[in-house]
Structure formats: structure tokens, C-alpha cells
Amino acid sequence: MITVPIEHVILMAAILFSLGLTGVLARRNVLFILLSIEVMLNAAGIAFVAAGARWAQADGQIMFLFILTMAAAEVAVGLAIILQYYRHTGTLDVDAMGGGRR
Amino acid sequence: MNTVFYISAAVAILSTAMVISRLNAIHALLYMIVSLLAVAMIFFVMGAPFIAALEVIVYAGAIMVLFVFAMMMLNLGQEAVERERNWLSPASWAGPVTLVAVLFAEFIWIVSRTGGSLPGGGGLGPKQVGIALLGQYLVGVELASMLLLAGLVGAYHIGRRMPRTGEENEASRAGISIKQ
Amino acid sequence: MVRGDFFILLPLIITGGAAVAVMLLISFRRSHLATATVTLVALGAAVISVICVAAAAPRQASALLILDSYALFYMGLIFAAGCAVTMIAYDYFERQTDHREEFYLLLLLATLGSAVLVSSNHFASLFLGLEILSVSLYALIAFHRERLPSVEAGVRYLILAAASSAFLLFGMALIYLERGDMTFFRSTQIASGVPAWSPLLLAGTALLIVGIGFKLALVPFHMWTPDIYEGAPPPATAFIASVSKGAAFVLLLRYVTLFGLHSGSVQSAAIAAIAVASMFFGNLLALREEKVRRVLAYSSIAHMGYLLVAILAAGPLAAVAAGYYLVAYFTSIIGSFGIISVREGREGGGDAVSDYRGYAWRHPWLGGAFTAMLLSLAGIPITAGFVGKFYLLAAGLESSLRLLVVVLVASSAIGLFYYLRIIITLYGPPEAERQGAAITPAVSLAGGVALTALTFLLIWFGAYPAPLLRLIQAMVGG
Numbered sequence: 001m002i003t004v005p006i007e008h009v010i011l012m013a014a015i016l017f018s019l020g021l022t023g024v025l026a027r028r029n030v031l032f033i034l035l036s037i038e039v040m041l042n043a044a045g046i047a048f049v050a051a052g053a054r055w056a057q058a059d060g061q062i063m064f065l066f067i068l069t070m071a072a073a074e075v076a077v078g079l080a081i082i083l084q085y086y087r088h089t090g091t092l093d094v095d096a097m098g099g100g101r102r
Numbered sequence: 103m104n105t106v107f108y109i110s111a112a113v114a115i116l117s118t119a120m121v122i123s124r125l126n127a128i129h130a131l132l133y134m135i136v137s138l139l140a141v142a143m144i145f146f147v148m149g150a151p152f153i154a155a156l157e158v159i160v161y162a163g164a165i166m167v168l169f170v171f172a173m174m175m176l177n178l179g180q181e182a183v184e185r186e187r188n189w190l191s192p193a194s195w196a197g198p199v200t201l202v203a204v205l206f207a208e209f210i211w212i213v214s215r216t217g218g219s220l221p222g223g224g225g226l227g228p229k230q231v232g233i234a235l236l237g238q239y240l241v242g243v244e245l246a247s248m249l250l251l252a253g254l255v256g257a258y259h260i261g262r263r264m265p266r267t268g269e270e271n272e273a274s275r276a277g278i279s280i281k282q
Numbered sequence: 283m284v285r286g287d288f289f290i291l292l293p294l295i296i297t298g299g300a301a302v303a304v305m306l307l308i309s310f311r312r313s314h315l316a317t318a319t320v321t322l323v324a325l326g327a328a329v330i331s332v333i334c335v336a337a338a339a340p341r342q343a344s345a346l347l348i349l350d351s352y353a354l355f356y357m358g359l360i361f362a363a364g365c366a367v368t369m370i371a372y373d374y375f376e377r378q379t380d381h382r383e384e385f386y387l388l389l390l391l392a393t394l395g396s397a398v399l400v401s402s403n404h405f406a407s408l409f410l411g412l413e414i415l416s417v418s419l420y421a422l423i424a425f426h427r428e429r430l431p432s433v434e435a436g437v438r439y440l441i442l443a444a445a446s447s448a449f450l451l452f453g454m455a456l457i458y459l460e461r462g463d464m465t466f467f468r469s470t471q472i473a474s475g476v477p478a479w480s481p482l483l484l485a486g487t488a489l490l491i492v493g494i495g496f497k498l499a500l501v502p503f504h505m506w507t508p509d510i511y512e513g514a515p516p517p518a519t520a521f522i523a524s525v526s527k528g529a530a531f532v533l534l535l536r537y538v539t540l541f542g543l544h545s546g547s548v549q550s551a552a553i554a555a556i557a558v559a560s561m562f563f564g565n566l567l568a569l570r571e572e573k574v575r576r577v578l579a580y581s582s583i584a585h586m587g588y589l590l591v592a593i594l595a596a597g598p599l600a601a602v603a604a605g606y607y608l609v610a611y612f613t614s615i616i617g618s619f620g621i622i623s624v625r626e627g628r629e630g631g632g633d634a635v636s637d638y639r640g641y642a643w644r645h646p647w648l649g650g651a652f653t654a655m656l657l658s659l660a661g662i663p664i665t666a667g668f669v670g671k672f673y674l675l676a677a678g679l680e681s682s683l684r685l686l687v688v689v690l691v692a693s694s695a696i697g698l699f700y701y702l703r704i705i706i707t708l709y710g711p712p713e714a715e716r717q718g719a720a721i722t723p724a725v726s727l728a729g730g731v732a733l734t735a736l737t738f739l740l741i742w743f744g745a746y747p748a749p750l751l752r753l754i755q756a757m758v759g760g
Contacts, residue, residue, distance in 0.1 A: 026190075029189070032127070044454075051456075059464055087264070249414045255305065
């Protein structure tokens with residue numbers, strides 16, 4: 001397949017993870033925060049698949065499957081909570097919550 | 103093949119940067135799908151075709167569609183874009199960007215001291231994954247089903263629409279429960 | 283999977299099966315009493331099954347789960363705590379009409395996730411257990427979807443838990459990348475020709491600790507804990523404060539014990555710093571709070587700090603101390619939130635400390651129980667909390683962790699102030715206009731039984747600790 005050094009793949013996963021983390025910290029819109037968390041989870045999945053490929057094991061891919069399952073369950077509940085939040089307040093701003101962000 | 107990896111990686115990173123910086127939620131979502139497709143490409147060239155397919159089908163296909171539904175229900179318009187613009191002053195970026203840049207610099211250092219490369223040759227197809235999944239990971243599959251049950255029940259309970267939303271808005275601010 | 287595996291997994295199978303049974307029950311007939319009864323019976327059966335399968339332990343069930351006496355002891359504790367929370371929830375939701383049956387279904391799933399967590403031996407089961415717990419908790423916290431504070435708490439917990447899961451996953455991926463194995467044992471052991479601590483492994487472990495740190499709400503990952511404790515329905519808060527944190531702690535203890543934490547290493551220094559910060563900030567910030575639930579939230583942060591001393595002390599005595607402390611902490615914190623829940627469900631009213639003025643005169647029995655719980659949290663003699671803290675100190679001194687022991691004692695002394703403040707308010711002169719509220723019965727049968735049992739256990743474990751201590755020594759000390 002490819003002869004890319006493993007650290008380049010991990011580096012890409014780390015870039016995506018960092019971008020996701022930036023989004024979580026910088027955005028105020030809770031929908032974007034959830035999307036940024038998805039980016040982070042996906043980056044962790046890439047790291048798992050790369051690690052599995054390094055050791056020629058299926059375990060990394062299986063962990064990706066579990067991450068996929070978790071992302072689906074989490075987004076379903078998360079979006080439901082966000083919809084309720086919007087119905088209550090008419091905004092998606094996290095900083096508008098009582099007591100602010102921190 | 104190596105070129106494919108680097109191009110896909112560049113696309114994934116650029117589109118993810120667009121995801122976290124867009125003002126319009128639908129635009130961000132489109133970039134997110136681009137990013138997921140690029141990642142699927144990377145999985146494919148890394149020798150994980152099964153995962154590449156799932157990334158497209160489940161992540162880009164199902165989970166992102168959930169987001170689209172949510173955005174349609176929220177009915178965000180042009181004023182939402184304006185509000186986002188006000189929320190996102192350049193100053194609000196400075197902190198997180200610096201923080202993450204530091205973390206990232208550390209990571210480059212770590213990776214630069216690690217050896218090893220991907221083994222050449224075949225990859226792991228759906229067959230090997232399936233054997234491991236329903237073999238030693240069988241308990242994990244059962245637990246994943248419980249996880250999905252929790253997601254299903256939770257989303258059903260929280261997501262149900264409440265009648266008489268007008269009064270409840272006022273009541274809920276005061277923290278009073280309204281019985282249906 | 284062979285027959286023996288199914289037998290040893292019986293506690294998990296009962297809980298998972300009960301979740302499905304409750305789901306079917308709800309879809310056929312909505313009955314609060316029936317749902318709560320089935321949940322209670324199932325959790326009770328799970329406790330009994332833990333005792334039954336103990337003879338077959340230890341056994342590795344597939345690659346993912348290890349059912350040793352350590353896991354079984356904490357599983358039993360978690361299921362028993364689940365029973366107590368179920369009874370408290372029944373009392374709380376009795377007065378509510380809106381779809382309340384789902385609470386028990388989600389509670390069963392969350393309990394299942396915690397049980398998986400304490401028996402996990404592999405990154406995959408760690409992750410799945412944690413996520414079953416987290417996803418159920420999102421819904422449990424935001425359960426009052428018609429109340430804004432509850433939904434806000436849900437949003438906060440969603441962001442926090444999901445981001446911490448991402449950290450945890452990335453950390454696990456890095457460790458797997460370095461070690462090529464995801465079982466705890468082999469990923470922590472040093473293979474021949476591989477350096478003991480590579481930078482990648484260090485980074486992975488750091489990310490893992492960040493992820494677990496968020497779960498345990500340790501300082502500096504504690505930011506939203508008080509808001510979540512305040513907004514969530516009180517039975518759910520009782521569950522988060524006890525089972526959810528306890529399970530994550532038990533997992534951390536197992537993992538760190540395998541690693542063999544060396545005193546003086548970077549990791550133990552980092553954990554010690556987190557422990558000191560959690561003990562001090564938890565207790566100091568609690569002093570400023572005016573609401574009982576927020577006080578208890580900060581108090582729970584401090585308690586997790588105390589427990590980290592056991593992790594750092596590392597040894598047979600430390601494992602026993604952690605076990606005893608967790609039992610005492612579970613009993614007192616579930617009891618405390620149980621009384622808050624009974625009060626809120628029946629009387630309503632604010633959650634400020636001053637709203638509790640005279641509560642002990644109106645409900646002498648509940649007030650007395652609350653006093654016992656708070657004294658146990660503070661670590662006063664004749665309560666379980668004192669014995670637990672005593673063993674933590676002994677374990678710390680045995681491993682000559684002098685600084686940590688001094689901080690533990692000093693911060694506990696700070697803690698006394700806010701616990702005593704609540705107790706004094708409980709026995710303060712009652713307000714005139716609140717007199718009429720005493721006509722309502724103080725508590726239902728289920729809540730009363732649960733709270734009586736908790737108070738009884740609290741004093742029994744405090745006054746006569748030997749039987750429990752022998753059990754813990756046999757289960758986790760070996």
C-alpha cells in the first residue's frame with residue numbers, strides 16, 4: 001500500500017485533534033462545539049487505525065468501529081439536548097448559560 | 103500512493119480548519135463532510151478499506167445528516183450568521199490558537215523522536231476485522247448495542263416536543279416544572 | 283466465549299437484560315411502581331449474583347473483561363448503590379407526572395457501564411463502559427427537559443464528557459501505537475528492547491490522565507461540576523457523585539497499580555500536584571458557596587483528592603484504604619443527595635443553605651440522618667467517613683507521603699467549617715411561615731427504607747468497622 005512513515009499519519013491525526021480542540025475552546029455556538037468534538041473523535045480514530053496498521057492487527061480498526069458507535073449515540077442525545085436548549089432560550093450561545101462559561 | 107496520502111491529508115486539514123472557522127453552520131457541515139471524505143481516502147490507502155467505507159456511510163452519511171436535521175429544526179437564518187460574526191472577534195481566537203500551537207509544537211518534538219514505519223503489502227480487509235470483531239471482541243459488540251440503546255432512549259426522552267412552548271419558556275427560566 | 287464466561291458475566295448479563303426488560307415494560311404499559319420495582323429487583327439480583335460468582339473468580343472473560351475479586355467487590359458496591367439511587371428516585375419522581383419511567387432504564391444502563399468500567403482490562407472495554415455511562419448520564423442530567431437548569435447542566439456535561447472522551451481516546455491510541463497491545467497488563471509492561479518510558483507513551487498516559495481527571499472532576503478539570511450538580515435532578519446527582527466517579531477511580535487505581543507508580547517519577551509528581559490542588563481548592567471553594575448542592579459538589583472534588591493519596595501510596599494497605607473510603611463516601615454522598623432529593627421532591631423550595639433553616643425541627647428524623655451524613659463526609663469519629671480517612675492517613679504514612687498527609691489533614695479541617703455551617707442551619711430556629719409545610723409526610727416508604735439503611739450502615743461501619751474491613755481485605759487486599 002503506502003510507504004508513508006507512521007509519524008506522518010499520527011502527525012495528521014494530531015493536527016486534526018488540535019484543530020478540533022481549538023474549535024471547542026474558541027466557539028460559543030454549541031452546535032459548532034459538538035462538531036469540533038466530532039473532529040477530535042475522528043482524529044483519535046485515525047490514530048487508532050494507523051496504530052493498528054503499524055502492528056498489522058485488526059484491533060485498531062475495531063476501536064474505530066466502537067468510536068463510530070459512540071459518536072452516533074452521543075450526537076443523537078447531544079443534538080436532542082441542544083434542541084431543548086434552543087427551545088428554552090432561543091440561542092445556541094454557551095456563554096449565555098447561567099454562571100457563564102467557566 | 104504516497105502522493106495520494108499527502109494530498110488527502112492536506113485536504114482534510116484545510117477543510118477541518120474551515121469547519122471550525124465558518125460562520126454559517128451549513129457551510130461548516132459541508133466542509134466537515136469534505137474532511138471526512140479525505141480521511142476515508144487516507145484509510146483506504148492505509149489498507150483499511152472496510153473502515154474507509156464505514157467512514158463514508160456512517161460518519162459522512164448518517165451522523166452528518168443528523169446534524170443537518172438539527173440545523174433544519176433550529177431554522178438558523180442570516181441573523182445567526184451575523185451573531186456568529188459578532189461572537190467571533192479576532193481576540194477570541196488568540197488564546198485558543200496559542201494554546202493549541204504550544205501543545206502542537208510539543209507533539210512535533212515527540213513524533214520526531216519516534217521511529218518505525220507502516221508495514222508494506224496487503225492491509226486488513228473486512229474478513230480479518232470481522233473475525234476479530236465477532237471473536238475476541240464479542241463482548242464489546244454486545245456492549246456497543248447497550249451504548250446504542252442508551253443513545254436511543256436518551257434521545258427519545260430529551261427530544262420529545264413539549265406542547266405549549268410559549269408559557270413554558272417563561273416558566274422554565276424560573277426553574278418551575280410544568281406538568282403536561 | 284465458553285459457558286464459564288457466561289456464568290462469570292452473570293451480574294452484567296442481569297443488568298443488561300433488565301435494561302431491555304424495562305424498555306419492553308415501558309413500551310407496553312407505563313407504570314412508575316412496576317418500572318421501579320423491576321429495576322430494584324434486577325439490581326438486587328445483580329448484587330446476589332456477584333456473591334454467587336465470587337467462587338469462580340478470578341476469570342478473564344474474553345480479552346476485554348477481568349472478573350477478579352477486586353472487580354467483583356466494586357461491582358457489588360455499584361449495584362448496591364444503584365439500588366439506593368433507585369429507591370431515592372422513586373420517592374422523588376412519585377410527585378412528577380411526565381414520562382418518568384425512562385429514568386430507571388437509563389439508570390440501569392449507567393450502572394451497567396460502571397460495572398463494565400471496574401471490570402475492564404482492555405482499552406476497548408474501558409472506552410465502551412465509560413461511554414455507556416456517559417451517554418446515559420447526558421440524558422439523566424437533562425432529564426427534566428422542561429426545566430432550563432437541567433438542560434443547561436446537560437449541555438455542560440455533554441461538552442465536558444465528550445471532549446474528555448476524545449482526550450482519553452487519543453491517549454489510548456498513542457499507547458497502542460507504542461506498545462502494540464491494548465490489554466492493560468501488556469500495554470503497561472515493559473517489553474524487551476523497548477525503553478520503559480518513550481515520549482509517545484508519556485504523552486499517551488498524560489492524555490489518559492486528563493480524560494480520567496475530567497471524569498473525576500479533579501482540579502484543574504473541575505470547572506463545571508457545581509453547575510452540573512445543581513442543575514441535574516437530585517437522584518441523578520447522587521449517582522454522578524457516587525457511582526460514576528467511584529467507577530472511574532477504581533479503574534484508575536487498577537491501571538496505575540499495574541504501571542507500578544514510582545515515587546519521584548514525573549507521573550507521581552503530577553498526580554500528587556492534582557491531589558493537593560483538588561483537596562485545597564475543593565474545600566476552599568466550598569466555603570464561598572451558598573447553595574447546599576454546590577457545597578457538596580466542591581466537597582466531592584476534595585474527596586476525590588483524598589482518594590488520590592491512596593493511589594500514590596500504592597500498596598496492599600492503600601488498596602484496602604481506598605476500598606473502605608469508597609464505601610464510606612458512597613454511603614454518605616448518596617445519603618446526602620437522597621435527603622436533598624426527598625426535600626426537593628416533597629417540599630420544593632430553594633437550595634440555599636438558609637432554606638434549610640429549622641429543617642431538623644420539622645423533620646427530626648431526616649435532619650438527624652442528614653447530620654450523620656455530613657459528619658461522615660467531614661470525617662468525624664463514629665461515622666464511616668472517619669474510619670475511611672483514618673486508613674487513608676495510615677496508608678499515606680506507611681508510604682511516607684508526609685506532605686500529602688499534612689495537606690489531607692489541613693484541608694479536612696477547612697472542610698469542617700462548611701459541613702458544620704449546614705448542620706447548624708439545620709438546627710436553627712424555624713421560620714414562622716414554613717411551619718405549615720411539616721404536615722406533608724416527610725418521606726415515602728421506599729425513600730425512608732433507603733435512607734434508614736444508609737444511616738444505619740454509616741454508623742455501623744463507623745462504630746464497628748472490623749467485618750467490612752475483613753471483607754475488603756479479602757477482596758481487594760490480596
